[in-house]
């Protein structure tokens with residue numbers, strides 16, 4: 394593998410690593426980039442997801458550059474935001490956050506936005522913004538309580554994880570499913586391939 398093919402995933406999200414691996418891409422390095430995720434006043438959820446994915450990629454680049462043995466690499470970062478209209482739901486950290494989010498999502502449609510940002514070894518910055526519309530069934534209070542007890546909502550945008558128990562809340566999903574989980578695969582691979590990263594080079598017959 395040439396040095397220009399190295400890929401750094403600027404994320405601490407186990408979902409993002411798994412999604413990349415699902416696409417047959419193994420990052421050479423995982424480098425979580427901690428950024429302030431507070432929305433700006435009246436910021437549209439779409440703009441927030443885009444801005445934060447860029448902040449994460451740039452933060453990872455700065456941290457790589459501060460290393461003695463720095464070598465240019467592809468840096469990929471993403472940020473996922475759940476919104477009802479223009480209202481941005483928090484990344485649920487407390488039981489109250491989760492209950493409030495699920496109450497808002499119950500019986501309604503919402504949108505999930507992921508910003509994906511790629512910095513190339515040559516320093517070019519490329520971004521995509523992907524939107525998925527999701528409709529949840531009505532969630533009776535007992536079901537919200539049972540879901541909250543599962544703990545699956547912790548650290549998840551909008552207080553749910555579609556890849557787990559909450560998959561059964563989904564009446565309709567329009568757009569990219571992997572976008573909801575945290576990394577839209579079609580768009581991320583297209584972004585990488587478009588900049589010369591050989592995304593398919595590790596596809597082998599042993600995968601089942």
Ligand SMILES: Cc1cn([C@H]2C[C@H](O)[C@@H](COP(=O)(O)OP(=O)(O)OP(=O)(O)O)O2)c(=O)[nH]c1=O
Nearest residue numbers: 404405406472473549550553554555573574575
């Ligand atoms: C809506 C939804 C979100 N999520 C997760 C994906 C993200 O990890 C998280 C949204 O928070 P993010 O801020 O996008 O990501 P993160 O802080 O977990 O990771 P990092 O910034 O280091 O990359 O919510 C799911 O796993 N399933 C879902 O259905």
